[in-house]
Amino acid sequence: MTTAFRNWQAVQQEVLRRIHAREWAPGDLIPNEADLASEFGCARATVNRALRAVAEAGLLDRKRKAGTRVALQPVARATLSIAVIRQEVEEKGARYGYALLERSMTRPPAPVRAALNTADATLLHIRALHFADGAPYALEDRWINPQGAPGVLDQPFETTSANEWLLEHTPYTRGDIALSAQSATVAEARDLGCDAGAALFALTRNTWNGPVAVTRVRLLFAPGHSMQADL
Amino acid sequence: MTTAFRNWQAVQQEVLRRIHAREWAPGDLIPNEADLASEFGCARATVNRALRAVAEAGLLDRKRKAGTRVALQPVARATLSIAVIRQEVEEKGARYGYALLERSMTRPPAPVRAALNTADATLLHIRALHFADGAPYALEDRWINPQGAPGVLDQPFETTSANEWLLEHTPYTRGDIALSAQSATVAEARDLGCDAGAALFALTRNTWNGPVAVTRVRLLFAPGHSMQADL
DNA sequence: AAGTGGTCTAGACCACGTC
DNA sequence: ACGTGGTCTAGACCACTTT
Structure with missing residues (x-):
């Protein structure tokens, strides 16, 4: 039985x-x-x-x-949880810090225009550093479409990161993420406090709200960073 | 209404x-x-x-x-699909190739022993290369616990990759994945046909079947590789 | 103690894909 | 055409938490 x-x-x-x-x-x-x-x-x-x-x-x-x-070949599905960077740092028991490096309205370079499909619009460009216990943790390079993020132009992003503000104030309906590895340029190495040419973990993310592009961000993590997931 | x-x-x-x-x-x-x-x-x-x-x-x-x-801070969840490498290559429209570099029974180094929790058992060590259109695509460095993968010792892995054989013949109940970036060592650069020090995308995966370790694999992808996911 | 989501049931109809 | 999974319903009871 x-x-x-x-x-x-x-x-x-x-x-x-x-x-x-x-x-x-x-x-x-x-x-x-x-x-x-x-x-x-x-x-x-x-x-x-x-x-x-x-x-x-x-x-x-x-x-x-x-x-x-x-299933013949069970495709392993790993679910990555991508939280706000401040949360991520604090969950590791470290003190979070933030510094704005650059804020300007600029016409983005071709790859960004192509990814966001924004033609020749002028976008808000933000570069910022995230720290964990005083050490550089991640370098954020972000383009924001003011059309897709109402109110964003009123934000100085001097003490609160765009990462955090957008998540709370700007809805999105779809997005994509790419993970890769790349060598640190001289400028990136300076910002992250590592050697030029060091292998960096990169996360590039685009989000849209319906048909309108919201933001594209590239996060470069300090050497040694890894993302974990369970199967 | x-x-x-x-x-x-x-x-x-x-x-x-x-x-x-x-x-x-x-x-x-x-x-x-x-x-x-x-x-x-x-x-x-x-x-x-x-x-x-x-x-x-x-x-x-x-x-x-x-x-x-x-939710106050919606944690973005990206689901990565991790398929067999051959499938991955073929889906990109490239011709898949495979070469075994090394096959031996060895006591693994400390980090592997610790990750798999296999004490001082002797494990099957496989090193192999995966090709896409003749060019190195990924370098596989794998440790297999014969206790967790019955029949694995009878496999030569000369034409079929361990990646593929294990997925078809060895069940697992849980696993974890870590993604990171690292610089190519001289040996790795030789195998992958890139410059030493190049930034490589690395995927390390452990799997268990209940309490018994099955395998640990580290995949080093040729420069430029990226993983995509949707939100 | 009481309210909320979590789940089960038995039956029904529908949508899709294979035959 | 027909078998299968996909879903809906109405009602019921349960489990967890907060009050």
Whole structure:
């Protein structure tokens, strides 16, 4: 006799067990929801909830009519949590500091124009440093579209970072992120207090609110920085 | 009169609209599920589904009894999809290539032992190169615990990468990932065909199957590599 | 103690994709 | 055409927290 699986977490655990134990091997078609429900002694909605969760984790492929199959090559999905830099620093138990380096209205260089699709508009350009315990932590290079961030031109950003202000005052509907590595230029090395040519972790992020570009920011982290995530 | 919101996606969209329009401002307590259900003209379960989805995206904080609040600082969550390297290369439209550099049973250095918590066991050490259109794409440095990957010792890994074999044959229950930037050592530069000291994007990943370590891998990507994700 | 979200149920209908 | 997952409903009970 099988124990009854009364809640969706229990069903999920049993499904995961069968996958890991290869009772359901990669590529296999598993029983449909109705059959599993009667086997597990619960409602179909409960099985659905469990299978949906496992599918979202990438271990199952579900298709109407075709049924549910164990994923052949489970694509690992790591979820990065990207918080405000001040939070990130303080969560590491360090004292946060901030300094504005530059604030101007400028026509951005071609790559920025292309990424934001803002043609030849003049954007607010902010360069700033974030510190952890007095040491440079990250160098922020940001372009803000005043059209997409009402009120931004009234902000001096001398004590509060654009990073923080935008998150609280400017909604966005979509965005993308790119992570990469790059060598520190002489200027960047000076700002970050490292050697020129040092390997830096870079995060570039664009956000939009509907069709209108809000901001593009490139964060260069001091050498040794790493981002963690769980699978 | 309000239009009826008949499905959870429509409810979700309306909730997002209210958050973005600041009708529900950060920190605000929003109406409870029952009230929203009657306002939207749908069942409470439908509202629940929608609110749960928004909360999973980080825009709402939900607590029993305390109610649902708009998140003060929505933590951006970027989901990285980490596929098999061969897939990754082929999806870019390039021809994939693979070469084994080293295969041995060795006692790993301290950092690896510590990360995997394998005490002084002897592990399988694999070093290999992945190519895209003939050019080095990524350098793989991997340690495999034979205890966690039955059958791995029978694999030569001369034509099929450990990356691929493990994903298909070895289940895991948890893992972690770290992303960072580092300078190429002389040896790494030789393998990757770049200059020593070049900034490389590094991905280090540990996986376990329950309490037993399965593998630890460090992937060093050729200069210029970036990882993309959406928000 | 009471209010809120979390979940389960049984049944129903629908949408999609394969056959 | 038809089988499968996707979703909705109405009602119910439970679990967690705050009051």
